[in-house]
Amino acid sequence: MTDWMMMTLIGADRPGIVAHVTRALSDAGVSLGEASMLRLGGSFSIMMMVSAPEGEAGLRRAMTPVLDQLGLRMHLDPVDGGLHRHQIPNVRVRVNGADRTGIVADVTGALLDQGFNILELDSDVAGDSDSPLYIMTIEGYSDRSLDALTRAVEGLGVNASVSPVETLIG
Amino acid sequence: MPVLNILKLPDARLKQLSTPVERFDDALRAFIADLEETRQAGPAAVGIAAPQVGRFQRIVILDCSTTRKPVPNHGHLILINPEISEWDGYEIGREGCLSVPDYTGNVIRATHIHLKAQDPFGEPLEFDMEGYEARAAQHEIDHLDGMLFIDRVVSRRTDLFRRKVYRKGRKKAEA
Numbered sequence: 510m511t512d513w514m515m516m517t518l519i520g521a522d523r524p525g526i527v528a529h530v531t532r533a534l535s536d537a538g539v540s541l542g543e544a545s546m547l548r549l550g551g552s553f554s555i556m557m558m559v560s561a562p563e564g565e566a567g568l569r570r571a572m573t574p575v576l577d578q579l580g581l582r583m584h585l586d587p588v589d590g591g592l593h594r595h596q597i598p599n600v601r602v603r604v605n606g607a608d609r610t611g612i613v614a615d616v617t618g619a620l621l622d623q624g625f626n627i628l629e630l631d632s633d634v635a636g637d638s639d640s641p642l643y644i645m646t647i648e649g650y651s652d653r654s655l656d657a658l659t660r661a662v663e664g665l666g667v668n669a670s671v672s673p674v675e676t677l678i679g
Numbered sequence: 680m681p682v683l684n685i686l687k688l689p690d691a692r693l694k695q696l697s698t699p700v701e702r703f704d705d706a707l708r709a710f711i712a713d714l715e716e717t718r719q720a721g722p723a724a725v726g727i728a729a730p731q732v733g734r735f736q737r738i739v740i741l742d743c744s745t746t747r748k749p750v751p752n753h754g755h756l757i758l759i760n761p762e763i764s765e766w767d768g769y770e771i772g773r774e775g776c777l778s779v780p781d782y783t784g785n786v787i788r789a790t791h792i793h794l795k796a797q798d799p800f801g802e803p804l805e806f807d808m809e810g811y812e813a814r815a816a817q818h819e820i821d822h823l824d825g826m827l828f829i830d831r832v833v834s835r836r837t838d839l840f841r842r843k844v845y846r847k848g849r850k851k852a853e854a
């Protein structure tokens with residue numbers, strides 16, 4: 510049974526972060542699991558499952574040079590997790606509206622009241638600084654009907670559409 | 680009738696191009712029965728293609744009649760030498776594959792297709808398919824051309840989401 514840690518890395522975006530970080534991990538014999546790597550607002554963020562043969566202390570030792578070189582900050586959490594534990598979403602919710610405080614809280618709160626478990630959420634601010642437009646896509650799992658979910662997100666002052674995700678296996 | 684072994688990535692044979700069926704004989708029909716048994720033996724697959732069991736001929740089985748939420752469909756279909764002659768519309772949907780266990784991803788597919796094929800006796804077939812069934816046909820025919828859905832997976836941040844959202848908003852405003 511593999512012991513996984515969740516590694517979070519954040520720093521100003523520049524070319525080479527992923528290549529250098531994963532090379533340092535590979536040289537230290539570290540295995541990688543599921544990962545999400547993304548540029549957000551000029552920063553680059555990595556969240557990644559790692560399994561280090563020499564544990565947390567060895568992992569920190571191996572990472573120090575590359576963190577210093579690239580100006581990254583690292584956070585490590587032991588996690589009680591593993592691979593092959595995917596949950597498959599059955600509902601997609603798309604939201605857009607004039608950007609205002611509380612859109613995410615309103616929509617996700619209404620979904621939570623319907624027992625909706627968010628598996629992935631992407632959000633972005635489009636438009637321009639004078640008229641920002643908030644756009645969000647959520648995929649998750651819920652036992653409730655699409656009608657119930659649609660009613661839950663209606664009347665929040667945003668355009669929200671709820672659609673089924675019927676995963677095709679073939 | 681045996682359940683056949685399903686090829687799984689990284690097996691390079693999944694990339695192989697399949698050849699047209701020329702002999703519509705009992706051996707073909709016996710193989711199709713085995714292929715169907717194999718489809719039903721695994722996780723609820725709405726389709727299977729012959730190359731997934733290592734037979735590189737243009738044979739596909741589709742059955743979109745048993746989805747959790749009913750979708751427009753033509754029932755249980757055996758499609759020999761299927762060819763799509765028309766495509767229309769596009770949509771993102773989530774796919775997985777018997778040959779790529781424990782992975783699903785979003786893929787853009789045509790929403791409407793016109794498809795020609797032959798049945799197990801060589802008789803011509805023609806269908807207009809939409810939505811989920813059209814997606815399944817495109818997924819399976821890809822297998823015949825050595826393509827897997829993971830070759831078509833799009834980023835979650837793909838532009839299509841935004842365009843669809845905008846279009847929907849505009850429709851509402853006009854109504």
Ligand SMILES: [Zn+2]
Pocket residue numbers: 678679775776777778818822
């Ligand atoms: Zn497949």
